Amino acid sequence: MxxxxxxxxxxxxxxxxxxxxxxxxxxxxxxxxxxxxxxxxxxxxxxxxxxxxxxxxxxxxxxxxxxxxxxxxxxVEEMDKDDFEVAEIDIMGNDKTGIVQELTTTLNRFNLNIMKFESSCESAPNWGSLLFKAHAVIAIPAEFDLDVLSDALEDIANDLVVDIELR
Known part of the structure; x- marks a missing residue:
């Protein structure tokens, strides 16, 4: 096949x-x-x-x-799945310009590949403003230090005032 x-x-x-x-x-x-x-x-x-x-x-x-x-x-040729592990990133916060750009720039800085990315904006309960939500699945090389990525994502979360969870 x-x-x-x-x-x-x-x-x-x-x-x-x-x-x-x-x-x-x-x-x-x-x-x-x-x-x-x-x-x-x-x-x-x-x-x-x-x-x-x-x-x-x-x-x-x-x-x-x-x-x-x-x-x-x-x-397509199948990738060797032994070359990487998978991590997931969830983002949620008031919608504003630049959230996706900041995330993708950070991932690119560490040469990390996005395997799946989904995002949406929906009305925030009780506020009436838009709430941005995103879920990313990324390939992490086996030798990569996740603490470095975690620190970089925390900086983005603080700058953009959003919640970012890395698992």
């Missing part, structure tokens, strides 16, 4: 995911993982699928001709 990552975007309508899942299935493939969302009237996301090598081109042709989605695909 050959692993592929599909990125998807298009105007939302019923049946988009089913059309992709059906094609993967008919090509004797397997749907491994996905992160799919509705945002501002559009459907967006990505999926990891496996198909036999002899069916990969047929899947690519189907994706390029899909009538409702813009889809890009790439073949």
């Amino acid at each position: 050959k692993a592929m990552i599909l990125t998807l975007i298009g105007k939302d309508k019923p049946g988009l995911v089913e059309s992709l899942a059906q094609k993967v299935y008919t090509l004797n493939g397997n749907w491994l993982a996905s992160n799919l969302s509705y945002m501002a009237g559009h459907f967006a996301g990505f999926a990891q699928v496996e198909v036999p090598p002899e069916n990969q081109q047929e899947l690519i042709n189907f994706l390029q001709q899909h009538p409702h989605l813009t889809i890009h695909s790439v073949s």
Whole structure:
């Protein structure tokens, strides 16, 4: 089986995911993982699928001709999971400009890779202002000192007046 990552975007309508899942299935493939969302009237996301090598081109042709989605695909090689550990970061505080920029700049300074990032703004109970929430999953090299990252995140939390938790 050959692993592929599909990125998807298009105007939302019923049946988009089913059309992709059906094609993967008919090509004797397997749907491994996905992160799919509705945002501002559009459907967006990505999926990891496996198909036999002899069916990969047929899947690519189907994706390029899909009538409702813009889809890009790439073949992937699995990462060696022994090279890193996973840490999670949660952020919450009054919404303000620069929270994501400060977090990503800090992670980049230590050459840490973001594996997953989700964020949202919602109305804060009892205040009426927006509350920013984010969750990040990052790859940490086995030899990395988490105390250094913890100190840097604490500095960001103090500067931006947000709560940041590292686990």
